[in-house]
Amino acid sequence: MRLFRPFDPWKCQRCTCPPKLSLNPYTGCSHGCLYCYASSYIPRFQECRPKKNLLKRLKSEVQKVRPGTLISASNSSDPYPPQERGLELTRECISVIKKADLRLQIVTKSEIATRDADLLEEMDACVSMTLTTLQSSLSKKLEPGAPLPTSRLDAMRLLHHRGVPVSARIDPIIPGINLDEIEDLVHAAAIAGARHITSSTFKARHDSIRRLAMAFPDVTEKLVTSFGDGERIGTSLCMPMETRWCIMERVCKAALKEGLTFSSCREGFAGHAPSCDGSHLIGIGLIRDKKSQR
Secondary structure: OOOOEEOOOOOOOOOOOOOOEEOOOEEOOOOOOOOOOHHHOOOOOOOOEEOOOHHHHHHHHHHHOOOOOEEEEOOOOOOOOOOHHHHOHHHHHHHHHHHOOOEEEEEEOOHHHHHHHHHHOOOOEEEEEEOOOOOHHHHHHHOOOOOOHHHHHHHHHHHHHOOOOEEEEEEEEOOOOOHHHHHHHHHHHHHOOOOEEEEEEOOEOHHHHHHHHHHOHHHHHHHHHHOOOOEEEOOEEEOOHHHHHHHHHHHHHHHHHOOOEEEEOOOOOOOOOOOOOOHHHOOOOHHHHHHHOO
C-alpha cells in the first residue's frame, strides 16, 4: 500500500478541500479521543505504531510526485504521538518533503510540532491545531491521551512567532459538551496567532457515540436528541442540516469578528476563505515575508 493517498478516497460530495495527498507516518493514535472516527475502520487504533519501512518508501514515492503538490499529514493518525519525541519519524518525513519541494500541511493536537519549526519555517508549510475545549478537566476526559489545550495554544503562539502560518480546527462541536465554548475557542485561537478557523459538528459512528455516552451519561439524552431526524452519510450519522448550519453560523460570526477567515468541514455551509482546510495560509509566514522585503 502506498504512503501517499488521495485525500478523501470516499469521494464525499461535501468535501471542499483542495486536491492533496494524505500521509500518515503512524498507524493508529494514542490520544484516545472519544469522538474519533478513524477508530471505526483502523484495527487496534489506540495501538500507535510507525509505518513499516516508512522513510525508505517515502523517499521513493516523493520522486513520483509533482513539485508543489500539497501533502496533508495527518488525517487519520496524529503525526506527533508521544513516541515521535524519540523516533523523530515525522521530522524525517518533513525533511524529505522539504527537499522534494512539496507543500505541507501539518494537522495535529501536539506541541511536539514546535520542535520542527526550524524545518517548517523554511518551506511552504502551515500547521492546523485542533482545539475542542479550553477546559483542562474536560480535555482529559474527552481526549485522555492528547496534550492539554494550554499546550496547544502555546505551540500555536511559538509557531506563529517563528513565521509558520497557523490555523485552528474547532472540531468536532458536540452539543452538551463543548457547544457553549465556540466564541471562547475562536478568540483563544486568534490570540494565539491563528489566521483561519475550520470547524465541523460531531459526525457520530457506532463506536464514538457509545464512548461519549459512557463518559458523559448526563448529556446522553441531549446528544441523542440532537441527532433526531438527522441524516446518515456513509457510516456516519449527522445532526439535521438546520442544527448544523446554526452552529456553523455561530463559528463563522465569531471568526469574522476576530478578523479570521472561516470555513466549515463537510457541512455544506459556505465559508469565507480561499480553502476550507487553511492551506491557503501556506507561503505567508512572517519569516518568509521578511525575506521578500530584503
